[in-house]
Amino acid sequence: MTSGVVRKYSIFNESFGKYYAIFAINIKSSMAYFGALFIGFVSSFAKLLTYSLIYKAAFEAFGPDKFPDLTLAQVIWLVVFTQSIYISRDTMHEISASVKSGQIAVFLNKPFSYPLFHYFSYLGKTIVPTVTDLAFGSVIAYFLVGPVPIDIFNVFAVLPLALGALTLIFFQSFIFGLISFWIEDPDSVSRIYHKFDMVLGGRIIPIILFPEPLRTIALYLPWAQQFYSVGKNLIIPDHSEIIRFYLLQGFWVIFFGLVSIWLFRKGVKNIATNGG
Amino acid sequence: MESYIKLSWEFFKRNLSGHMEYRTAFFVEVFGMVINNFAFVIVWVIFFAQFKQIKGWGLDEILLLNALAGMYYGLMVTFLGGYMRIGKLISEGGLDYFLSFPKDPLWHIGVSRMPASALGEILYGLITFTLCKYATPEGWAIYLLVGILSAIIFSQFIVLAHSLNFFFFNATEASQEIIWTTMSLSMAPQSVFEGGVKFIMLFIFPSLLIAGIPVDVIRNFNVQNVLILVGIAILITLLAQSVFRYGLKKYESGNQIQANM
Numbered sequence: 001m002t003s004g005v006v007r008k009y010s011i012f013n014e015s016f017g018k019y020y021a022i023f024a025i026n027i028k029s030s031m032a033y034f035g036a037l038f039i040g041f042v043s044s045f046a047k048l049l050t051y052s053l054i055y056k057a058a059f060e061a062f063g064p065d066k067f068p069d070l071t072l073a074q075v076i077w078l079v080v081f082t083q084s085i086y087i088s089r090d091t092m093h094e095i096s097a098s099v100k101s102g103q104i105a106v107f108l109n110k111p112f113s114y115p116l117f118h119y120f121s122y123l124g125k126t127i128v129p130t131v132t133d134l135a136f137g138s139v140i141a142y143f144l145v146g147p148v149p150i151d152i153f154n155v156f157a158v159l160p161l162a163l164g165a166l167t168l169i170f171f172q173s174f175i176f177g178l179i180s181f182w183i184e185d186p187d188s189v190s191r192i193y194h195k196f197d198m199v200l201g202g203r204i205i206p207i208i209l210f211p212e213p214l215r216t217i218a219l220y221l222p223w224a225q226q227f228y229s230v231g232k233n234l235i236i237p238d239h240s241e242i243i244r245f246y247l248l249q250g251f252w253v254i255f256f257g258l259v260s261i262w263l264f265r266k267g268v269k270n271i272a273t274n275g276g
Numbered sequence: 277m278e279s280y281i282k283l284s285w286e287f288f289k290r291n292l293s294g295h296m297e298y299r300t301a302f303f304v305e306v307f308g309m310v311i312n313n314f315a316f317v318i319v320w321v322i323f324f325a326q327f328k329q330i331k332g333w334g335l336d337e338i339l340l341l342n343a344l345a346g347m348y349y350g351l352m353v354t355f356l357g358g359y360m361r362i363g364k365l366i367s368e369g370g371l372d373y374f375l376s377f378p379k380d381p382l383w384h385i386g387v388s389r390m391p392a393s394a395l396g397e398i399l400y401g402l403i404t405f406t407l408c409k410y411a412t413p414e415g416w417a418i419y420l421l422v423g424i425l426s427a428i429i430f431s432q433f434i435v436l437a438h439s440l441n442f443f444f445f446n447a448t449e450a451s452q453e454i455i456w457t458t459m460s461l462s463m464a465p466q467s468v469f470e471g472g473v474k475f476i477m478l479f480i481f482p483s484l485l486i487a488g489i490p491v492d493v494i495r496n497f498n499v500q501n502v503l504i505l506v507g508i509a510i511l512i513t514l515l516a517q518s519v520f521r522y523g524l525k526k527y528e529s530g531n532q533i534q535a536n537m
Binding site for chain 1: 304309315319393453454460470476
């Protein structure tokens with residue numbers, strides 16, 4: 001049996017206005033608990049303090065020989081940007097819960113696209129904590145290692161990369177959420193997958209410090225596009241490299257986007273055959 | 277005391293048999309956790325490929341730190357895994373169930389849960405220890421002893437952090453943040469914490485208590501260092517138990533009626 005829900009369903013559904021409203025509502029709701037965001041300030045301070053102590057000790061001992069063109073301040077600011085993007089909200093559990101409970105069937109009857117609803121709601125939930133964490137991190141980094149020069153042109157140049165990074169994170173969370181159609185609990189798989197964020201995304205060790213050939217390989221992988229791209233092109237800009245980041249990030253966004261849509265369509269058919 | 281040990285063992289067996297009902301999922305969780313945790317070692321392998329060592333710490337010390345973390349965290353979540361939800365129980369008024377039993381409520385909360393991945397943490401600790409240079413026959417004995425003492429210190433720190441919920445409205449997120457931050461700091465080379473920073477790492481995010489000092493005890497074993505660690509374990513236990521009991525006086529029931537099948 002094929003339900004009407006599946007036949008009529010479209011990924012890109014009707015006007016953009018309602019998605020903007022979803023985005024705005026989620027921004028407002030994350031602002032309602034603005035005080036809670038300050039809890040993160042103390043832990044951001046402790047983590048950045050630890051990173052700066054580690055890299056200070058490492059750079060004092062080996063930095064001038066190993067990385068003559070790189071400063072301690074640049075490394076710490078790279079970590080600040082990577083950690084801020086990492087703080088973006090994970091939607092996997094939300095999607096997984098709606099799949100497991102069957103709530104997704106109710107969503108599909110609503111006059112909006114399920115993936116777009118979650119995408120805009122994710123962006124709305126993510127922007128406030130990300131910007132707040134970046135602000136906290138910047139203040140802490142400023143006092144720990146001082147400022148780094150940032151060109152205003154580069155700020156505008158990395159904005160599309162920031163949106164692309166968040167989009168990539170969303171698609172991966174969405175995919176893991178949809179896996180619940182076939183696996184009872186996607187947590188253990190996603191936990192292992194997300195360790196690649198930590199190792200190859202430059203979250204703890206910026207990719208510029210990786211030994212070769214790992215550095216070159218890591219720069220082509222999706223994790224560099226989602227965590228490392230923004231900080232790298234802002235702190236250590238290289239206009240020839242930014243084009244490569246745009247292209248690679250675009251490739252991975254399209255890749256994960258197509259996988260998401262394919263899995264979603266396949267999963268939705270499961271609801272029809274199981275009766276929802 | 278003896279009855280508590282016997283009952284703890286019974287709870288452990290009950291928790292384990294509950295997980296064994298879904299045997300495949302259980303083994304996926306256990307071995308998945310081992311693979312998952314090795315990512316921390318890989319990060320440091322990359323780091324030390326470039327920087328060799330920092331302030332006397334190299335890859336062997338990081339392996340030791342990871343081995344100890346696997347052991348103390350694994351032991352804690354295996355035998356007192358319920359401690360991780362104390363804050364939620366307090367803020368949602370869910371302690372009523374545990375208060376209705378004759379046994380100590382804090383002990384009961386602890387033994388009531390064991391995540392499926394708990395044994396994977398211990399396994400990770402044991403595997404990582406075999407890879408480092410400290411894995412001599414005496415080293416194994418010291419590692420196991422220090423692992424148990426660290427698990428006691430860590431579990432009591434969890435109680436203290438979650439007890440914030442007795443005194444502050446909805447502090448669940450704050451207590452979780454303190455715990456996870458301390459854990460992530462305890463995975464860093466502890467030799468970088470010097471001067472005033474030591475104060476933060478002892479009293480606010482006590483990574484030195486749960487990781488820094490125990491690793492030093494394994495590296496430079498002597499009876500005096502072990503006695504210091506035993507002293508820390510006793511002090512933090514007394515403090516955590518007192519704070520929890522004092523907090524219980526401020527606890528407000530959630531009037532929850534639960535059927536525990």
